[in-house]
Amino acid sequence: MKKIYHLKTCSTNQRILKEVNPGSDVELQNIKEQNIEPEVLDFLKEKVGSYEALFSKKAMKYRQLGLNEMDLSEEDYRKWMLEEYTFLKRPFMINGEEVFIGNAKKTVEAAVASFQS
Numbered sequence: 001m002k003k004i005y006h007l008k009t010c011s012t013n014q015r016i017l018k019e020v021n022p023g024s025d026v027e028l029q030n031i032k033e034q035n036i037e038p039e040v041l042d043f044l045k046e047k048v049g050s051y052e053a054l055f056s057k058k059a060m061k062y063r064q065l066g067l068n069e070m071d072l073s074e075e076d077y078r079k080w081m082l083e084e085y086t087f088l089k090r091p092f093m094i095n096g097e098e099v100f101i102g103n104a105k106k107t108v109e110a111a112v113a114s115f116q117s
Helices: 011-020 038-048 060-064 074-083 105-116
Strands: 002-006 027-030 092-095 098-101
Touching: 002 011, 011 105, 038 074, 038 092, 038 098, 092 105, 098 105
Parallel strands: 002 027
Antiparallel strands: 002 092, 092 098
16 A cells, blocks of 8 residues: 555645655545544554554644543544544555654655655
8 A cells, every 4th residue: 555644734744745756656645534544543553553653642632622631542542533633643654564654854754765766
């Protein structure tokens, strides 16, 4: 699978997409219009080790809903990400068995190298 889950309205995600320059064989999915599928979220969790690693604690709703004051379990993180796209770190980039999560400089550089090879 070659797929990038991104937020179309996010300037950072748009910049990263330009850097990665995915080919026509890469499917793009705007997570605001169509949230991530449970099977894909589970696949990503297996790759990175936890749902918490995929969860964005920078999301405004994290504090608004008081989640920052709760002791969230792995199942809680999974549930919230499947219910609300804003809790997903983004972008999620999948190139076969390689996954790249978020917008850290090293992550983006590794994704660019992977998608351009």
